[in-house]
Amino acid sequence: MTTTSRVAWVGLGKLGLPMAARIVGAGHVVQGFDLSAQRMGLAEAVGIRAYADLASAIEGCTLVFVSIPDDKALLGLTLDSGDLIEKMAPGSVLIETSTVSIEASARVAAAANKRGVAYLRSPVSGNPVAAESGTLSAMVSGPRDALEQAIPVMQSFTKAQYWLGEDEQARFAKLAINLMIAVSAGMMGEALAMARKGNIGWDAMLELMADSAVGSPMVKYKALPLKERDFTSTFSAAQMAKDLDLILGCAHGAGVPVPLAAQMREAYASLIGTGYGEDDYIATVHHTERLSGLAALQSAPRG
Structure with missing residues (x-):
């Protein structure tokens, strides 16, 4: 068990769910949120604590992981109707694992910086089978100290974490x-x-x-x-x-x-x-x- 015992996972799709399940398997408490009731049911079946609203799902979590399909979903979740960044506590870490554009990522980075949230761009290479076996590779950019904080949890679903720089290099x-x-x-x-x-x-x-x-x-x-x-x-x-x-x-x-x-x-x-x-x-x-x-x-x- 690491010093981080409770994390949030937002977006429990084909990749998000098995990654979050790996974290549960490593002994952490995972608080989950997804817009799909079906995905939430699947999450509960593997030991994820499902929450009906986003604010409750991230409450008390220093590390908040996100896995969503595209730019529209990312911006909607973090900046628009979801307002995730404003719901996060200053000093916490947002780890975004999806494949999105440089422009959308930069907008999230600016908002996170204003809020005092460390933003790790951490897209992963691999498929659901690799996610289930914990053999994804993570390409990471953002604050190096935030990555060091997140690595003990990320090791449960990735075989390697490549830090590439402070900005949009991972994208x-x-x-x-x-x-x-x-x-x-x-x-x-x-x-x-x-x-x-x-x-x-x-x-x-x-x-x-x-x-x-x-x-x-x-x-x-x-x-x-x-x-x-x-x-x-x-x-x-x-x-x-x-x-x-x-x-x-x-x-x-x-x-x-x-x-x-x-x-x-x-x-x-x-x-x-x-x-x-x-x-x-x-x-x-x-x-x-x-x-x-x-x-x-x-x-x-x-x-």
Whole structure:
């Protein structure tokens, strides 16, 4: 047990709930809040103390974690109707784990600074499975002393915490990583379509990719569901499109040309437009197959 025994968690979605549950498992009291009654029920089932209002959920908590879907939700929660920052006690720490824009994050930082709240931008890399196993990676920027205060709790759901600077560095880092993931998904789609055209067995090509020089953790992780032609979403094509919009905005604002990001944004727009927006982001595979005139595989061919 650490000196921090009670924390708040706001936003109990696909990532937020398993992260908060890990904190409970580490022996801390977690006070939770979510707008969804269903998510609140799931939270109570894993030992989180669910509160019907935001102010009660954060009461007495020095550390307040947030996991929400986008800029609109972040600004609504922290600055607008939710008014989270004004409800937080001066001297407390706000740890925001989502993927949002530089501009929205900077607005929250200004409000937190005015209130006397330390603001840690702490987006995480990983999926719900990694959240459940406590193997997410956190990219963190903000006050270093606030991170030191939060690390004993963050270690329950992350394998590493990378402090990158005092300002918005973590936001840039998260968007840069997601750019690499999106482009990798496009690359896998094209490579697998080429392999099918060359009459290479589906399983054989996936195994080769995973064992090759480009066999990144992402490639290895996606090889298993791809063998089964399972496109059930861990992070959807629509979510990746949202992140690519953030990436394009960030890069253009910084004067960085990102033609690969623009190309992948169009690919995901095509997936969404043809009804596959809720498929996993690796649906670039079946998207490229269709563009290549390849018939959909109902099950993995052996060869």
